[in-house]
Amino acid sequence: MPELPEISSRAGEMQKELTGKTIRKIEVLQPKCLNVSKRKFTTALAGAKLLGTTYHGKWLFTDTTKGHLLINMGMGGDLLLVDSKSMPEKWRIAFHFKDRTTLAVNFWWFGYTHYAAEGKLNKHTMSAKLGPNAIDVTRAELREMLQGRRGAVKSFLLNQERIAGIGNAYVHDILFLAGLHPQRIIDTFTDDEVEALWNGIQKGLKPSLRKRGAFYERDLYGKPGGFKMKDILVGYREGKSCPVCGEKVVKLKTGSTSSFICPKCQPLKPRKRVGKKVAKKKSTRR
DNA sequence: TATCTTGTTAATCG
DNA sequence: ACGATTAACAAGAT
Numbered sequence: 001m002p003e004l005p006e007i008s009s010r011a012g013e014m015q016k017e018l019t020g021k022t023i024r025k026i027e028v029l030q031p032k033c034l035n036v037s038k039r040k041f042t043t044a045l046a047g048a049k050l051l052g053t054t055y056h057g058k059w060l061f062t063d064t065t066k067g068h069l070l071i072n073m074g075m076g077g078d079l080l081l082v083d084s085k086s087m088p089e090k091w092r093i094a095f096h097f098k099d100r101t102t103l104a105v106n107f108w109w110f111g112y113t114h115y116a117a118e119g120k121l122n123k124h125t126m127s128a129k130l131g132p133n134a135i136d137v138t139r140a141e142l143r144e145m146l147q148g149r150r151g152a153v154k155s156f157l158l159n160q161e162r163i164a165g166i167g168n169a170y171v172h173d174i175l176f177l178a179g180l181h182p183q184r185i186i187d188t189f190t191d192d193e194v195e196a197l198w199n200g201i202q203k204g205l206k207p208s209l210r211k212r213g214a215f216y217e218r219d220l221y222g223k224p225g226g227f228k229m230k231d232i233l234v235g236y237r238e239g240k241s242c243p244v245c246g247e248k249v250v251k252l253k254t255g256s257t258s259s260f261i262c263p264k265c266q267p268l269k270p271r272k273r274v275g276k277k278v279a280k281k282k283s284t285r286r
Numbered sequence: 287t288a289t290c291t292t293g294t295t296a297a298t299c300g
Numbered sequence: 301a302c303g304a305t306t307a308a309c310a311a312g313a314t
Contacts, residue, residue, distance in 0.1 A: 001292090001293060001294090032309090058294090072294090074293080074294070074295095074309090075292070075293050075294070075309095075310090076293090107310095108310070108311060108312085109292080109293080109294090109309065109310050109311070110293075110294065110295085110308090110309055110310080126295080126296095149302090149303095150302075150303070151302080151303055151304080152303095155303080155304085158293090158294085160294085160295085167293070167294080168292090168293060168294090169293090255304075255305080256293085256305080256306080257292090257293070258291095258292090
């Protein structure tokens with residue numbers, strides 16, 4: 001799944017490669033991904049010059065001279081910059097530029113390419129409700145966000161209205177690094193656990209961010225990200241040994257999603273911290 | 287061939 | 301208001 005590290009990397013690549021290009025023609029093979037009619041979408045952006053790309057959570061925002069282009073890659077896919085004459089085999093939306101290059105968009109499931117008119121970005125409900133980017137949340141902000149919240153920590157992390165950019169791939173290692181079971185209830189957290197969660201978010205995202213995303217997603221040039229399977233600590237490693245204590249990693253169902261945890265390092269019952277870098281202080285408080 | 291799995295969002299229910 | 305649950309969506313794996 002493309003999550004913050006991948007989306008942030010794509011935004012950087014788009015900023016660098018696409019800024020200044022002018023859209024010559026748009027082709028839509030799958031109108032279902034649009035938020036407006038196919039005709040409205042193509043006429044709105046035809047002739048637009050791209051001004052720059054940023055990201056928020058899992059959304060990419062490209063500003064143009066004719067409004068905003070918003071892309072969400074859903075559960076994964078490709079965002080490829082190619083020569084207009086050599087389109088990839090699979091694509092759903094194509095932005096052909098005047099310089100005869102093309103941005104070919106494909107998602108294998110559930111992605112969006114949306115349009116928002118100039119000044120109407122705040123009317124785009126799917127992105128307007130997003131919480132701050134996970135990587136930018138400070139300790140104090142996290143503490144405040146968790147304040148008075150019930151429910152499980154995993155649902156909190158995956159809820160894009162709270163913190164934006166974390167999905168079901170990175171959440172495994174974030175919780176492992178924090179020493180927290182995905183089903184731990186937030187209002188039982190000690191101060192140390194809040195701190196551990198903040199550290200987990202940082203340490204769970206930054207290595208991949210530095211390596212321009214995970215191996216299962218490709219960059220604008222078709223090259224896989226540098227964050228490899230061996231860089232993942234417990235996610236998708238069922239039956240393998242925990243890198244900290246050697247216990248076998250377990251896969252469990254948490255609501256509608258799966259979780260991968262080390263049962264020893266991430267106990268469901270709050271207890272004294274086991275040996276992990278994030279934790280040193282004792283943790284009895286309520 | 288048919289069934290299962292997969293993640294995110296919106297909608298619904300308590 | 302909030303949390304939990306579920307439907308909807310497409311393609312690959314088995």
